[in-house]
Amino acid sequence: MRLIVGLGNPGRLYRDSRHNIGFTTVQALASSYRSSFKREGALSALSARIKIAGEGVILALPLTFMNLSGLAVSALLKKYRLHQGSLLVVCDDLDLELGRLKVKSGGSSGGHRGLKSIIDILGSQSFSRLRLGIGRPLKSVDPTEYVLAVFTKKERATAKEVIDKARACCESWVSKGITETMNIFNKRSR
Numbered sequence: 001m002r003l004i005v006g007l008g009n010p011g012r013l014y015r016d017s018r019h020n021i022g023f024t025t026v027q028a029l030a031s032s033y034r035s036s037f038k039r040e041g042a043l044s045a046l047s048a049r050i051k052i053a054g055e056g057v058i059l060a061l062p063l064t065f066m067n068l069s070g071l072a073v074s075a076l077l078k079k080y081r082l083h084q085g086s087l088l089v090v091c092d093d094l095d096l097e098l099g100r101l102k103v104k105s106g107g108s109s110g111g112h113r114g115l116k117s118i119i120d121i122l123g124s125q126s127f128s129r130l131r132l133g134i135g136r137p138l139k140s141v142d143p144t145e146y147v148l149a150v151f152t153k154k155e156r157a158t159a160k161e162v163i164d165k166a167r168a169c170c171e172s173w174v175s176k177g178i179t180e181t182m183n184i185f186n187k188r189s190r
């Protein structure tokens with residue numbers, strides 16, 4: 001069994017924001033397998049179940065807001081008796097340009113507060129993460145406002161492309177493992 005968690009903020013206000021690209025990716029993955037999300041009781045998360053290459057996968061969206069994502073992730077790992085090596089976290093990344101993604105096993109939060117919450121609560125960095133580039137704002141734009149804003153009309157096609165690529169990356173992580181997935185998806189496209 002594997003757990004893929006998309007990070008974001010719950011609620012209509014944040015639905016299409018750059019910060020919610022992790023949510024959007026995991027929702028797109030569920031949709032492609034014709035699965036829908038249900039409330040996870042007291043766990044402060046929505047979850048859906050799918051199978052990829054015969055492997056059971058739980059898709060989850062924490063409802064704790066980004067900065068408290070670790071509470072939901074920890075509870076999901078405990079409920080399903082999964083170890084951190086069975087976890088892939090999908091999130092946005094200001095340090096990657098829009099359209100790029102990077103998957104890796106372990107590492108620091110890189111300043112991402114959702115990842116920091118997960119690392120702090122689990123007491124470990126030993127889980128996989130898939131970072132989706134949203135690019136940096138102009139110096140005159142507050143980064144907090146930037147990540148909470150929706151993609152511009154000009155950015156939407158690129159955002160959709162990276163979400164589609166991220167879905168394939170999630171499937172590869174389940175079926176081929178982290179090392180082969182890194183070799184496939186971390187190449188810079190020309």
